[in-house]
Amino acid sequence: MxxxxxxxxxxxxxxxxxxxxxxxxxxxxxxxxxxxxxxxxxxxxxxxxxxxxxxxxxxxxxxxxxxxxxxxxxxxxxxxxxxxxxxxxxxxxxxxxxxxxxxxxxxxxxxxxxxxxxxxxKRAALAPLMPGEKGPFMLIDCGANVDCKPENLVQFALMGKAYFESVMNISDPKVGLVNIGSEEEKGNELTKESYKLLKEENINFYGNIEPRDMVSGDVQVIVADGFVGNTILKAIEGVSSLIFGRLKEGIYSSFKTKIGGALLKPVFSQFKKDFDYREYGGTPFLxxxxxxxxxxxxxxxxxxxxxxxxxxxxxxxxxxxxxxxxxxx
Amino acid sequence: MxxxxxxxxxxxxxxxxxxxxxxxxxxxxxxxxxxxxxxxxxxxxxxxxxxxxxxxxxxxxxxxxxxxxxxxxxxxxxxxxxxxxxxxxxxxxxxxxxxxxxxxxxxxxxxxxxxxxxxxxKRAALAPLMPGEKGPFMLIDCGANVDCKPENLVQFALMGKAYFESVMNISDPKVGLVNIGSEEEKGNELTKESYKLLKEENINFYGNIEPRDMVSGDVQVIVADGFVGNTILKAIEGVSSLIFGRLKEGIYSSFKTKIGGALLKPVFSQFKKDFDYREYGGTPFLxxxxxxxxxxxxxxxxxxxxxxxxxxxxxxxxxxxxxxxxxxx
Known part of the structure; x- marks a missing residue:
């Protein structure tokens, strides 16, 4: 190669x-x-x-x-x-x-x-893999496209499915639609229309998924307009780095907390591994x-x-x- | 009262x-x-x-x-x-x-x-206060409105400003627009048009702000379409609870890590205070x-x-x- x-x-x-x-x-x-x-x-x-x-x-x-x-x-x-x-x-x-x-x-x-x-x-998409509790999930699109149409989201779903089936060896992965509520009628014009189309596709359609539930890893392929996907990605980046930064600061704040930090080292190493973007390599452009x-x-x-x-x-x-x-x- | x-x-x-x-x-x-x-x-x-x-x-x-x-x-x-x-x-x-x-x-x-x-x-908005490094910030709208128009975002900015000036005693707070890049020409149709309008308003307009920079607290009033604001809010909720959940799990995993956790108690208490939604009360509907x-x-x-x-x-x-x-x- x-x-x-x-x-x-x-x-x-x-x-x-x-x-x-x-x-x-x-x-x-x-x-x-x-x-x-x-x-x-x-x-x-x-x-x-x-x-x-x-x-x-x-x-x-x-x-x-x-x-x-x-x-x-x-x-x-x-x-x-x-x-x-x-x-x-x-x-x-x-x-x-x-x-x-x-x-x-x-x-x-x-x-x-x-x-x-x-x-x-019609539109290629950025599809990062992210760490979920039960395994990685893919958020597609994460910023290659804004003002998407419902048919774009359907294509993202199919591409994400193909990637997951081939690379992750998960057949018929669950496909979710990023939304602000779980019910079918929730959301904006784009998600309402996309929901209808996704339901008809030959995919394992999970329905709407709220971003707080994404991290469970229950749904493997999560589709969104690129503007929304990108803001979610960056919100996650921001809040993780805020939390880890504060944690580090706290640990270095006194002798006692430094000892505490040392004892928790295996926990933090696992954390680092789970949340380290470097472990996931890069983002496929599908x-x-x-x-x-x-x-x-x-x-x-x-x-x-x-x-x-x-x-x-x-x-x-x-x-x-x-x-x-x-x-x- | x-x-x-x-x-x-x-x-x-x-x-x-x-x-x-x-x-x-x-x-x-x-x-x-x-x-x-x-x-x-x-x-x-x-x-x-x-x-x-x-x-x-x-x-x-x-x-x-x-x-x-x-x-x-x-x-x-x-x-x-x-x-x-x-x-x-x-x-x-x-x-x-x-x-x-x-x-x-x-x-x-x-x-x-x-x-x-x-x-x-034209549209009332949900405006939660969130913890930032340098102080709280307000994300408006967080889910009351989807498919917003640029003029709605301008109104959110003015309402957020009024709230911040009155309640937080911060005069002329910085107002930012949630976007996927910092340059003026970045984003989707809504943000491009909103940027132009916000620039003309009598506000301390900071420009675009990416969600990863929100948590710094540098910008006090952050405006977004309610769909976008809601997904950001829920992404933050999801990832914080994932991190804190894993941390707790790790601490309880062995005798050594339990001791480590006990020594870090003051750090975690501060954390809890900083990230506890209960400290902020509720979300104003403006x-x-x-x-x-x-x-x-x-x-x-x-x-x-x-x-x-x-x-x-x-x-x-x-x-x-x-x-x-x-x-x-």
Whole structure:
């Protein structure tokens, strides 16, 4: 398998990106060749720090797309950027998957414009996996699309189902619709209309789900308009970091509490594991004709390594073929 | 001041409701008379448990509105319900404020239909106060309205400002717009249009705010469509209860962790205080011609006591007059 990694995406590029690639190759039993896009010299300097760098090829790219640029314009103008070059490799069949920790907007726009959507898909969607009590769940869409139509939400449901069945080995996952009440007639125009359509689909439709019940993990695929999904995601991020920050502060506040913190270390380690975005790798971008993973902007080597792992699963489990088949029906 | 409390609202009615009223009166230095609506005998039985019950009058009401009834129908049909009777007392000037832990939908519909909106207000809004790092913030609207128009969001901003200035003594609070990015051009049709209008208003407009930054408390009044606000609120509820639940589980998992938990007790107590919805009382319903507080459905006596306290502030600080003045401009 050939994977291209955007060497200049994210806050910790290129150093953590390159380390993540090296760490992946060191652990991986699968034959994988990694291409890293970015300024030849800069990436080379990073690569030279490691022994095990045989299966890596640098693809020279002089430009970088920043998070502050208007996405569509950046993709069109910066043809020699690490991101555009990586996207083109997937389009041209030179790579089977792309991972980038760069600008979300640019990656989504670029993947849609350069790689292209799967036939029949009206809108591709960002679909992060999140930790639930009984197992992970997927919230789709989380920000690729705003002002969605009911048919978009139905497509998200089908794509999420295909991903869950292939990658997570859960057949016929429960599909829920984010809403502000559980009854069918609850919600806004979009959810009321979407409910009707989802009920008719060949899916295991759970009905409406309120965000407070999402974390139970009872429902695996949760569909929402991208604006709503994104605000939920960011609310969860904000409140978790507030709670963990306060907890840390409290533990460091006195000798007694420090001892308490030390005794609770195994609990906190488990917590960290359960709530660490890095464990989940990156966020699949579903609906385009290639394996595309958005890694978190603050990804370190571990997050990049896991994002690459995830792209391998995404590829090996033939998620794209599955979505294609679903939409040919 | 005269306050009417819906004696049959919420999961713990009437026992915790009555206790909350008693506790409030015991602590309060202000002269307040409380009316409790509900079946005469049932409320009487509860009241008899306490000594200090002189300033309480029972208003007999034979019916109860449940959370599963369609709100508008329930309000129209159940004229002898504890909620409708309480709302009518506010309408008729027999009470200055109403507190209910009953069905949110019924209370909002009832307050709008029976008490009525302030002149100029297109939609009244639910505006909970939430704990932020630097102080509380208000998220308005949190579920009273879906499919809002930009002008509704502007009205929410003005009402939130009036509340914050009067009750929290913060002049010219910062007003933010919930969005999925900080730049002006980000978001959906509603936020883009609302941004333009909010920029022109006579408010301290902060711009867009992403939900992960809400918890900082930097911005005091945060406006959103009620669907979005409600999902954010419920996501926060869900993830906090998941984290605290896991923490408790972890602490009880071994002797060592139990000791650790005991040493961290002061930290957890502070936590509980900071994140306890009961400390904040209830949620003001802004835009109607009376003081209306929605208490949490699972309110205990402490939550009810604090909700009554909040209604006193709401009344004493003349929030409604302030909103009226704002909308006469």
């Amino acid at each position: 050939k994977i291209v990694v955007d060497g200049m995406g994210g806050d910790n590029s290129p150093c953590e990106i390159v380390k993540g690639c090296i760490d992946f190759l060191t652990e991986s039993k699968k034959e994988v060749h990694i291409y890293i896009t970015g300024p030849q010299k800069k990436i080379e300097e990073e690569l030279e720090k490691y022994q095990n760098n045989n299966n890596i090829t640098i693809v020279d790219a002089s430009e970088v797309i920043s998070c502050n640029e208007p996405p569509a314009m950046a993709i069109r103008k910066k043809k020699d950027s690490s991101m555009v070059k990586a996207l083109r490799m997937v389009r041209d069949g030179e790579a089977d998957a792309i991972i980038s920790a760069g600008s979300t907007g640019a990656l989504l726009t670029g993947a849609t414009l350069i790689i292209g959507r799967i036939k029949g898909i 609906g385009v004709k290639g394996v595309c993973i958005k890694a978190h902007g603050s990804s370190d080597a571990k997050a990049i390594k896991n994002a690459i792992k995830q792209s391998v699963l995404f590829y090996d489990k033939k998620v794209i073929d599955k979505i294609k088949t679903e939409f040919e029906k | 005269k306050i009417v409390v819906d004696g049959m609202g919420g999961d713990n009615s009437p026992c915790e409701i009555v206790k909350g009223c008693i506790d409030f009166l015991t602590e309060s230095k202000k002269e307040v008379h409380i009316y409790i609506t509900g079946p005469q005998k049932k409320i009487e039985e509860e009241l008899e448990k306490y000594q200090n019950n002189n300033n309480i009058t029972i208003v007999d009401a034979s019916e109860v509105i449940s959370c599963n009834e369609p709100p508008a129908m329930a309000i129209r049909k159940k004229k002898d319900s504890s909620m409708v009777k309480a709302l009518r007392m506010v309408r008729d000037g027999e009470a200055d404020a109403i507190i209910s832990a009953g069905s949110t939908g019924a209370l909002l519909t009832g307050a709008t239909l029976i008490i009525g909106r302030i002149k100029g207000i 835009g109607v011609k009376g003081v209306c507080i929605k208490a949490h459905g699972s309110s205990d006596a402490k939550a009810i006591k604090n909700a009554i306290k909040q209604s006193v502030l709401f009344y004493d600080k003349k929030v409604i007059d302030k909103i009226k003045t704002e909308f006469e401009k």
